[in-house]
Amino acid sequence: MNQHKKIALLVINCLQGGGAERVVLTLGQGFDQLGYEVHVLRFKPLVEYDLSPNLHYHVLKFKPYKLIPGCERRDKIFARSVDKYISQNIGQPDIILSNLDRTDSILSNSKLPNIIYIIHNTVSLLYKFNKNCDAEQLKKKMVEIYTKHPCVCVSEGAEKDFIKSFGHITPTTAIHNPIDKDSIQKQADAFIPEYQNYIIHVGSFKDAKRHDILIKAYAKTDQSMPLLLLGQGKHKSEIERLVIELGLEKKVVFLGFCDNPFPYIKHAQFKILTSDWEGFALVIAEALALGTPVISTNCPSGPSELLPEINLMPMGDIDTIAEKMRQAMNNPQKFHAPFNESLMPARIAEKYLEFAQRLDFTK
Template sequence: MTPHTSASEDTAAARTVSLLMASFEGGGAERVTTQLAAAFQTRGVDTELVVVRPSGPLRTWAQDLLAPRSIVDINGRRLRTSIIGIRRYLRVRHPDVLIAGPDDVAIAALIALRLARLKSTLLVGVVHSTLSTRNRNLRSNGKLSMLADRLLLPKMDLVVAVSEGAAEDLKERIGLPTGMVVTIPNPVDVIGVRSLAERGVSHPWVDANLPIILAVGRLAPPKDFATLLRAFVLVKQAMSTTKLLILGEGPQRSDLEAMIVKHGLGDDVELLGFVDNPWAFMARSAVFVLSSEWEGFALVVAEALACGVPVVATDCPSGPREILKHGELGALVPVGDAELMASAIVRSLREPPPPADPEYLIGRYAPDSVAGRYLAAMDSLFSASATD
C-alpha cells in the first residue's frame, strides 16, 4: 500500500478502468479526463483512455502524459455513429469500470454497454455542466437533451458531478436519487500549471508590460464573451492602456470580431485562438476574467488562481462561487452585467488582491487526491454490487 492510498483504494486500484471521451479538442473536459487517466496510472491502476475522434490539439500532450499504448482510438467521426465502435472495444477489453463524460458521452457509453451486454462493467457518468441551465439555453434540442438526461442518467451505476451546484441540479431538476450522485472536483495539476506558467511567451503586449485582461474558452454563446467585450469598453474609459486577450476558438469568432470593429477596439483586443500554453499568458496577465452564462466547474478559474493572477468571474451556475470560496479568492459579478464586471476588473487592476495559497489549491484539486476519491467511489460500487 502506498502512503497516499487506503486499503479500499488499493482494492479499487487492482481493477481495470477505461475512460471514454469524444476527442482531443482543447476543452476542459478533455484535459481533465486525460489528467484523471494519468493519475490512475500513477497509482498503478490498469487504465486506458478511449477516444472517439483521434485528432485534436491535445493529442501530443496526452501521449506525453500517459503510459505508452494506453490510448485507444475508436476512429469515429461523430459520437452517435461511433456507438458500435465503442461496443466493439468493450466486448474486447471488458473493463471493470467505464468512466464517461460529459453527459452525452456517458449516454453513448450506456447504449454501447447495453448493446455489448456487459453486465459486469460498472458505468460512471461524469457531468461537467449544470444540465438544467444548459438545456434551457440550448437553441435547439434543449427539451430532447433534458429528456435524455432524465431518462438515461438514472440507469448508470454512479454519476459524478464536478461541483456541488451541479450535483444539486442533478438531484433537484434532473431527478437523480441522492445516493447515486457524488461530488468530485476536476483535477488541477497546480505544480504542473505553475511550471508551465514560467515558460516564456512572445507577444508585443507582454513585451511592453501592458496591463492585460485575459479570458480563455471556446468562442461560443455559453462563454458570453460579448458581455466581456462590452465591459472592456468601460474599462478602457477608466484605464486607457489596458488590453484584452481571448484564447480559444469556436463558432462565434466572426460575431466577436464584428463587435471588436464596431466598438473601435481593433488595437486593444486580440482573439489568439487555441494556444498550447495558456498558463504562460495567465501568469503575465493583470486580471483573468470568466464571463460565462453557465459552467459545471470552471477549470480555468482554478488554473488562473494557481498562476497567481487576480480573478473576476460571473456568479454563474455552477463552479466559480465554490472555487473562489464565495468571493474570498476573487470577485463574483452577476451574469450578463457588463457594468459590474467592468467595475470589478478596474478594482482588481488598481488594487490587486493577494494571490491564492497554492497549498490550498493543491490540497483541494491535486490529481492524485481526486483520483483517490474516484477509486474510493468505485470500491463502494463494487461492495454494493457484491451484496445485491
C-alpha cells in the same frame, strides 16, 4: 502490461480541444499516481494535447458505424463493439469513467460493470431546458441514459442542477476537476509573452462565455491594460465586429487557440471570466495554481466554490463588471486567492475510488 495492477479506463469521444478532454488526461495521471494501469479510449483519432507516456491510449473509430440507420440502434451496436474491444484489449476495468454526452449515450448500452458518468456541465443551462421547445422529450431521453449508471458531477452546483433537472434517478456525488499544479507551472515557463500588463480571458467563443458582456464592460474602463482573448469558436467574428464597433481594435487582442495557454495566464495582471454558466470553471483553478488573480461572474456551478465573494460579479451586469475590472486594474493583488491543494490529481482520483467503494465497485 502488469496484470496485477488495478485498471482504470477513461472513455471520451475525442481528445481535441475542450476542458473535459484535458480533465480526462489529468485524471488519468491521478490514477496512475495511485498505481493503477490507466487506459484512455476514444472514438475519434483527433488529438490536440501532449499525451503522457504513462497512460495507454486506444482508438475505436465510430465513423464506420454512422452508416447504420437510427441513432439508438447505431449506439447499441457500437456499444457491443466497445465492450468486446475493452474485454479483448484492456481486460476487466475496476472503474470505467464516461465523459460527455456522446460517450454517455453509447455506454448507457454497455454490459460492462463499474461504469460512472462524469457530468462536466450545468445540464439545464447547456441544453437550454427553459428555452428549448423539445425540452421534455430531451430530458426523457437523458433520464433513460443517466439512470443506467451513477454520476459524478464536477461541482456542487452541477450536482444540484442535475438533481433539479432529472430528480434522484441515480446515485450522484460532486467531485471537483483535478488540477496538475506542477505540470501547469512547468508549462507556464515555456515562454514569456510579448505582451505586458494585460488582462487575460481564456475560453471558446460560445454562448456560455459571454464575450459580448466582457467587451462591453471593458469598453467602460479606461483600457489602461490591453485585453487578450485566447480561444476560437462560432461567435468569434461577431465579437471581432463588436470590438471594431466600440473602437477597441488597438486594445483587444485575439490570440486564437493556443495549446499552451499557461504562460499567458501566468504573466497576466489578472484573469477574468464573464460566463453565464460553467460546469467547474477549470480556467479559474488553473489561474490560481499559477498565482494569477481572478475575477469572475458568480454563475451557476464552479466560481463560488473556488473564489472568495469579493472576486465574484453578477452575471450580465455590464456596469458592475466594468467597476470590478477597474478595481482589478488598479490593484490586481486585491483579488489574489489561494490554490486548493485537494485539487491535485491523485487526491481527486482517490475521491472517485471512495465513491466507487460506496457503490461496491472496487472492494
